[in-house]
Amino acid sequence: MIIVHHLNISRSHRIIWLLEELGLEYEIINYQRDPKFLYAPASLRKVHPLGKSPVITDGTIVLAESGAIIEYLLYRYGNGQLKPVTGTPEWIQYLFWLHFAEGSLMPLQLLKFIFEKVVKASPFFIKPITKNIKKMVGKNFYEPRIKAQLNYIESQLTESLWITGNEFTAADIQLGVSILMHNLQNSTDQNRPKLQDYITRISSRPAFIRTMQRAGPISASQR
Numbered sequence: 001m002i003i004v005h006h007l008n009i010s011r012s013h014r015i016i017w018l019l020e021e022l023g024l025e026y027e028i029i030n031y032q033r034d035p036k037f038l039y040a041p042a043s044l045r046k047v048h049p050l051g052k053s054p055v056i057t058d059g060t061i062v063l064a065e066s067g068a069i070i071e072y073l074l075y076r077y078g079n080g081q082l083k084p085v086t087g088t089p090e091w092i093q094y095l096f097w098l099h100f101a102e103g104s105l106m107p108l109q110l111l112k113f114i115f116e117k118v119v120k121a122s123p124f125f126i127k128p129i130t131k132n133i134k135k136m137v138g139k140n141f142y143e144p145r146i147k148a149q150l151n152y153i154e155s156q157l158t159e160s161l162w163i164t165g166n167e168f169t170a171a172d173i174q175l176g177v178s179i180l181m182h183n184l185q186n187s188t189d190q191n192r193p194k195l196q197d198y199i200t201r202i203s204s205r206p207a208f209i210r211t212m213q214r215a216g217p218i219s220a221s222q223r
Helices: 013-022 066-077 089-121 127-159 170-185 193-204 206-215
Strands: 002-007 026-031 055-058 061-064
Touching: 002 013, 013 026, 013 066, 013 170, 013 206, 055 066, 061 066, 066 089, 066 170, 089 127, 089 170, 127 170, 127 193, 170 193, 193 206
Parallel strands: 002 026
Antiparallel strands: 002 055, 055 061
């Protein structure tokens, strides 16, 4: 039995969503972060030394990192589903987008989240300083890079229904959670209508709806 060790405010929704899309049986074990500092509980480190989520156990196999878990599950249980045929142009795009979400978009979203937390937690007498630092770093570093990446995603969705073409793949799961988190952190972006249509399509998938029912809603502060 596949077990998903699901930490609240984490990105393990991706793995549950993938399992729902594949129609596989699985079990969820829930863990809660420390409400003040958002640390993962020590019990999760008993599963994996880094105390990370997502992490799965499948028999004797213990595996962390969402991209690695997705590739493993598709290799072992996918039977060719949710990925293009290896070696095709669509497969090359699939590889890029599968790893783009965690390699490019999520680090910037996490940096933005951290600066927002620092400002919020700052004592009142230094809050103006931390606000100015956040504004400067945002303006000169992460905001333009996030904008450029979202514009690139918008252009890709102008050419196809899903991120790698007209077939839904696991890359849409990996990227989709990142996009949904961005959408929760920001007001609806009217300048990117294809991205908003993409969010609507994702949110309407039966497997996604079942994921929200089993794992709870996605949070804007997932990390």
